[in-house]
Amino acid sequence: MCPPSRTYVKWDLGDLVVNAAIDPIVYTVDILATARNAVYTNTTLVSSPQDPSPASVRDDEAQIQLVLPTGVKIDKSTPRPLVEINPDGVQTPRTLTWTVDFANIDSPVEVSDVDVIDVLPANGIGTTSFAGDLTFTSATIAAGTGITMLYTAADPAGLNADPDHASNGATGATVWCDAISGGAVVSGNGTAADCPAAAADVTGLRFLRPGAFVPADQLSIDILMTPTDNDGGDIYENTTSGRAQGVTQAVGPASREIRIIESSIGDFVWEDLDADGIQDAGEPGVAGFPVKLVGVDLDGNPVSLTTTTGADGKYSFTGLASGTYQVTFDPNALTSNTTFTVQNAGADDATDSDGDITTGETAEFALAPDSDDPNWDQGLVIDRNVNITIDKKLVEQTAIDADRKATVTYELVVANTGTAEGTYDLGDQLKFGGDITIEQVTASNTAPGDIAIDPDFDGIDNKTLVTGQSIGGGETHRYEVVVDTTVATTITQEQGDCTLTDSEHGTGYLNEAQLTVDATTVIDTACGEVPPAEPQEPPTAPTGGGEHPSGLASTGGAGLWLTLIGALGLLAGAVLLIIRRTRRA
Numbered sequence: 001m002c003p004p005s006r007t008y009v010k011w012d013l014g015d016l017v018v019n020a021a022i023d024p025i026v027y028t029v030d031i032l033a034t035a036r037n038a039v040y041t042n043t044t045l046v047s048s049p050q051d052p053s054p055a056s057v058r059d060d061e062a063q064i065q066l067v068l069p070t071g072v073k074i075d076k077s078t079p080r081p082l083v084e085i086n087p088d089g090v091q092t093p094r095t096l097t098w099t100v101d102f103a104n105i106d107s108p109v110e111v112s113d114v115d116v117i118d119v120l121p122a123n124g125i126g127t128t129s130f131a132g133d134l135t136f137t138s139a140t141i142a143a144g145t146g147i148t149m150l151y152t153a154a155d156p157a158g159l160n161a162d163p164d165h166a167s168n169g170a171t172g173a174t175v176w177c178d179a180i181s182g183g184a185v186v187s188g189n190g191t192a193a194d195c196p197a198a199a200a201d202v203t204g205l206r207f208l209r210p211g212a213f214v215p216a217d218q219l220s221i222d223i224l225m226t227p228t229d230n231d232g233g234d235i236y237e238n239t240t241s242g243r244a245q246g247v248t249q250a251v252g253p254a255s256r257e258i259r260i261i262e263s264s265i266g267d268f269v270w271e272d273l274d275a276d277g278i279q280d281a282g283e284p285g286v287a288g289f290p291v292k293l294v295g296v297d298l299d300g301n302p303v304s305l306t307t308t309t310g311a312d313g314k315y316s317f318t319g320l321a322s323g324t325y326q327v328t329f330d331p332n333a334l335t336s337n338t339t340f341t342v343q344n345a346g347a348d349d350a351t352d353s354d355g356d357i358t359t360g361e362t363a364e365f366a367l368a369p370d371s372d373d374p375n376w377d378q379g380l381v382i383d384r385n386v387n388i389t390i391d392k393k394l395v396e397q398t399a400i401d402a403d404r405k406a407t408v409t410y411e412l413v414v415a416n417t418g419t420a421e422g423t424y425d426l427g428d429q430l431k432f433g434g435d436i437t438i439e440q441v442t443a444s445n446t447a448p449g450d451i452a453i454d455p456d457f458d459g460i461d462n463k464t465l466v467t468g469q470s471i472g473g474g475e476t477h478r479y480e481v482v483v484d485t486t487v488a489t490t491i492t493q494e495q496g497d498c499t500l501t502d503s504e505h506g507t508g509y510l511n512e513a514q515l516t517v518d519a520t521t522v523i524d525t526a527c528g529e530v531p532p533a534e535p536q537e538p539p540t541a542p543t544g545g546g547e548h549p550s551g552l553a554s555t556g557g558a559g560l561w562l563t564l565i566g567a568l569g570l571l572a573g574a575v576l577l578i579i580r581r582t583r584r585a
């Protein structure tokens with residue numbers, strides 16, 4: 001066992017190779033300015049379970065003799081000059097600790113009535129610069145007796161650390177009170193209303209130690225403050241100054257900075273063009289991909305954050321304390337064409353993909369203090385094989401009845417013969433001959449049957465059937481457009497045929513389907529010829545077959561079936577489906 005007044009540092013060197021040199025361990029110890037003149041001894045002992053030799057042959061010591069001018073000394077120290085960040089909302093914030101020491105180092109004169117002021121850190125005072133808030137938490141006497149503690153809520157800009165400054169006099173501008181809250185005025189020109197109402201109001205502390213202050217006496221106070229929502233690089237400087245009877249000069253000021261450190265995690269989601277799991281040159285970043293971070297920091301605070309990748313595919317979680325973390329690349333953000341690439345390919349963690357191929361979760365990992373870990377990346381494999389085609393057919397045209405009415409039915413077949421999901425716009429425009437009146441147009445989706453048609457579609461002024469419609473790889477969408485017409489008896493051969501001349505805006509039962517994919521539009525037409533009116537010999541009913549004009553074939557390349565369709569009328573749709581399914585199988 002070792003005496004409690006000593007400090008111990010232990011290094012675990014792990015397994016060591018026989019007869020191999022061990023790098024020297026170099027470390028620095030700050031000696032407080034208030035340390036008494038003396039000889040200070042540092043002892044080292046090396047041990048191993050496999051070494052049975054006595055401790056006397058495994059130790060060594062070095063001594064430092066401290067010789068300082070005698071007098072009254074003040075020192076400001078902190079056990080942790082680097083403190084990790086307190087992100088916004090942290091459950092258990094990390095605190096800042098300073099210790100004020102005041103000592104009589106063998107002063108040749110009698111010293112008494114110690115008076116010490118501590119100006120707490122505030123933005124703009126000294127080197128202090130921080131984000132968020134900083135509140136006084138507590139001041140605790142660690143050593144010394146007969147100490148009275150006073151508190152002020154004075155504006156830090158007007159707070160002077162020298163107890164002999166006029167502002168700190170009995171009727172000075174700075175009001176010193178005897179409690180953190182609800183205290184009475186001890187000195188200064190003010191009333192109890194000027195005293196701090198709560199710990200958060202405290203801007204300065206004052207320690208009074210009346211009576212003789214001999215070399216055996218020691219005065220030591222721990223000051224605790226709590227920062228919130230701060231940033232890496234923030235600096236908090238705490239300054240202390242003191243006076244004592246018998247010493248003409250002010251003692252101090254002594255200042256000590258505490259600096260905030262933070263860590264970060266990143267940083268890349270990219271398209272793995274060759275699907276090898278490696279970030280290769282020329283493989284682009286993926287913008288807008290959601291990334292989640294969960295973890296527990298060194299003090300047990302839970303962390304849960306989300307972000308999305310920027311235009312360059314980069315993401316970053318900054319302002320983190322050290323701890324154990326896990327990144328998740330959101331699998332719900334994968335489109336039907338996108339998968340996570342192979343995990344942990346190759347030997348270089350800087351250029352691999354780290355998420356599970358199903359869940360997008362990385363392994364849990366330790367994040368060191370004051371560090372940046374950019375090696376948590378995710379590759380996406382994107383299937384771009386989209387091939388959407390249109391096939392337009394005239395399915396049926398009824399014979400013109402005694403009232404000159406007829407109905408024309410078209411089918412539009414949109415098929416994606418690729419493997420990846422795509423989207424398309426589909427329009428359908430009726431370009432009938434001059435003496436054909438369009439009475440009513442109805443459009444519907446017949447397969448899969450649940451695609452909503454644009455309610456404004458009329459085939460004339462508004463030709464839009466659907467916009468931005470998605471279609472999976474290998475899928476087929478079918479639409480039916482049914483048009484009721486009246487054909488005037490004045491219709492001419494030129495108006496009724498399927499040849500669109502330069503002078504015509506439309507002809508016959510001409511219908512033009514327009515498929516747009518990725519801003520490229522393709523057109524497929526279908527047309528039915530309308531015979532000129534011949535009073536003595538109206539056209540026969542359509543059920544007989546073979547009566548239709550020969551121009552039914554669409555440009556969709558399905559001419560073989562279309563003759564059949566024209567003949568079979570309504571049956572055609574079913575036949576067509578059967579044929580298609582057979583072909584696809």
Ligand SMILES: [Ca+2]
Nearest residue numbers: 272276278280
């Ligand atoms: Ca690659």
Ligand SMILES: [Ca+2]
Nearest residue numbers: 344349352354
């Ligand atoms: Ca990895």
Ligand SMILES: [Ca+2]
Nearest residue numbers: 349352354375
């Ligand atoms: Ca990696």
Ligand SMILES: [Ca+2]
Nearest residue numbers: 267268374375
């Ligand atoms: Ca990276």
